[in-house]
Amino acid sequence: MTAGVSPPAHAELDGMLDELAQGVATWTAMPLEERADLLLRTRTAVDKVSRRWAEVAIRIKSTPLSVRGEEWLSGPYIIMAGLTRLAKTLRVVAAGGSPVDGIRTGSAPGGRLTFKAMPLGLQEALLFNGLAGEIWMPPGVGFGEVRAGAGLGTLTPGDSGGVGLVLGAGNATLIGPYDVLYELVAYNRASILKLNPTFRDLHGIYFEAFAPLIEANVMRIVNGDIETGEYLTSHPGISHVHITGSRAAHDAIVWGPGEEGERRRAEGTPLLTKPITSELGGVSPMIVVPGKWSDADIRYQAEHVVTQRIHNAGHNCIAGQSLILSSSWPQRSQFLDAIRSLLDKIPPRAPWYPGSDRKMSLAEQEYPHAEHHGGRLLVQVDDSTSDAMYTTEFFSLVLGHTELPGTGAAFLRDAVHFANTRLDGQLGASVIIAPRDRKDLGPRLEESLAELHYGAIGVNCWAAFAFLSPTLSWGAYPGNTLDDVGSGIGVVHNGLLIPNPERSVVYGSFRPFPRSWLGGESTIAPASPVYVTSKSNNSASEALTHYAARPGWSRIPQVFRSILFP
Known part of the structure; x- marks a missing residue:
């Protein structure tokens, strides 16, 4: 035992x-x-x-x-x-x-029912101020059907x-x-x-x-x-x-390795005869909607992007890998320069996951003109280069950026289509958009999110916040099969035990407090302690862990102190 x-x-x-x-x-x-x-x-x-x-x-x-x-x-x-x-x-x-009793509901494009599943209660609202998460159901699923099945095995x-x-x-x-x-x-x-x-x-x-x-x-x-x-x-x-x-590990289990596995796949006779569910990662896009940003916005969102890539030395299934920018954005070069500066500035971190050195070498082979920044690779990808950045989850310190023309709703529509059709997997995606541009888009933003076929979406936050929330669902966008498994089949976490959710969407603030208030956002949250640049990364994480051990009002002040005075 x-x-x-x-x-x-x-x-x-x-x-x-x-x-x-x-x-x-x-x-x-x-x-x-x-x-x-x-x-x-x-x-x-x-x-x-x-x-x-x-x-x-x-x-x-x-x-x-x-x-x-x-x-x-x-x-x-x-x-x-x-x-x-x-x-x-x-x-x-x-x-x-x-x-789901007492959980606020809403609607999303395509006849989708949504559940406001994060935060729940005043304590969570204070601790996670600036974040709001929803579970989206598939089109046509009604509240009665969800309520009847919520609880699953219970x-x-x-x-x-x-x-x-x-x-x-x-x-x-x-x-x-x-x-x-x-x-x-x-x-x-x-x-x-x-x-x-x-x-x-x-x-x-x-x-x-x-x-x-x-x-x-x-x-x-x-x-x-x-x-x-x-x-x-x-x-x-x-x-x-x-x-x-990995998808390779999944397929070896389901079909068997090598030529025998390929034969079984072709015949539709899996080696595994029992059910299997999975979460298999993929290439995660970070879509940046062009706008007029201040220098502080440029720096802060550069920290956001770099965090998505180099958190855990890049060994995350939800790590942002493909940065999608507008070639029509006048601040594009300034934004990339801010990313370069951060990659150079942040202390080096050696890849530790087995095989990551081979992935880094593969990226260097595919992109001989890649930029080297503090042990990290920054790669421009276009029609003249390899498309490996779109089809290979490098699972290491490799960040690609590509450009599409356009602004506003047209750019977002094309970026969503690009992510859906060119990038491997359907696990997580993020969209970065300034409040003014979000207001200008109106309902077209939600329509674009509905078309973005990923199991977790972060708007002005990393989609990993869905992973960190016990009430939101985590898994690939539904529709994968054993033969074409993509980012996997099924969901986990999902602490409300909602049956067959389509995805989770988490909304964050574009700016930290107090700039958030000056820009029309209501959050009082400072810069996220999750950011790799945060001075409160250690103190806040430890304080949140102690809070999770025995949640209660008496432990909340220590969390705030750890963030504000690390």
Whole structure:
């Protein structure tokens, strides 16, 4: 049960799967209130190891001192926030309500129902001032249908989802465990989590953090290699597979490797005979709508773009890779110069994810005239260059920029079409637009967002804020198939357990306070502590993590102090 650093033997894995089968039977007999209590006990256990969790992640990644807060936010913070939200959802359903009761609704183009799912409550409104997130349903789906299905597996608590395999990602420490939590609550499915080898040293900490779930026999955590994954994937005791990783890894599991896999794909006879869901990344666009910006706007939005690219050394499935600018924008060169200056100024950060050096070398081969800035590549892409920047997720410190003509609604329309048709994947996109230009576009902005076929969209914020929110959905835009899986199939996080959402859209402010007020925005939020240039990156991330451990009014002042006086 407590497999360590080395891959467990097959007999040990068999025993774990037997224990999980017993555990899921206990889970399906467990009242929803007791399930909520179990999740909150797990939150307490995570809190006890949160500092060691972050410190080990920092060591694994050699995270620079100035941005070590990344490992608090993308580890214990979001796990504890997610546990809190899922426990609330369980209690709402236990009391006879629906998770969407009291959530403000709205509409989006194409007959789409929206749920104002972030922030929820006054505390969140204060902590995340300046951010507002919505879940968009597919066209034609009504409130009654959503309310009837919201809660997913909590509505049929006695129905077992069996035992699943979660193949954990190797870039962010929260992903594998959070996927297990979602499988458990949304589908009544116990899971064995196979860690990516990059996080083998976290096994012991994970074992302590999730001890209540392990003791309840609904979670197991193992290290392992490819052979371990193959054994578990084909095991008759596994009823479902979930993977966060690359499309190549997904296809090798579904169809098999090499020529045999291609033959199976052509014949439509997958090697994997059980259901699989996935999140597989892609090339994320950053669309900049041209406007008249101040020098301060140029600098701030350059920080925004650079953060999207170099956060976590570029090893993010949601990292902005393709910057789409207007050739008609007079400030285009000034904006690119600001990006160059930041890339040169920010301390170097060595790529740590296995294979990233090969990706960097590939980018240099494809773009021999790429600019080098502090160990990062800046690449201009046009019809005379390789289109690898559009078709390859480089997963490293490579930022491409391309130009399309036009301004206003015409530019945005063409940029959306370009992103949909030229870029690989459908996971996340962002649109940067000044308040005046947003006002001028009016409803045409929302119409363009509806046409932008990505599972998460950030307007004046990184789409990763949907990933960091426990109430919003996370996954590719729907419609992918096993044969053409794109950025994956299905969603996770989704703490309101809304059935089959189409996407999440997060709106941020174009300027930080106090410039936001001077420019007509109502936010009182300063510059985001998530930015790689933020002086409060470490202090704010740690304070938010402590808040997530025991949410309450008494902990909010410390969060504000950590942001304003780092």
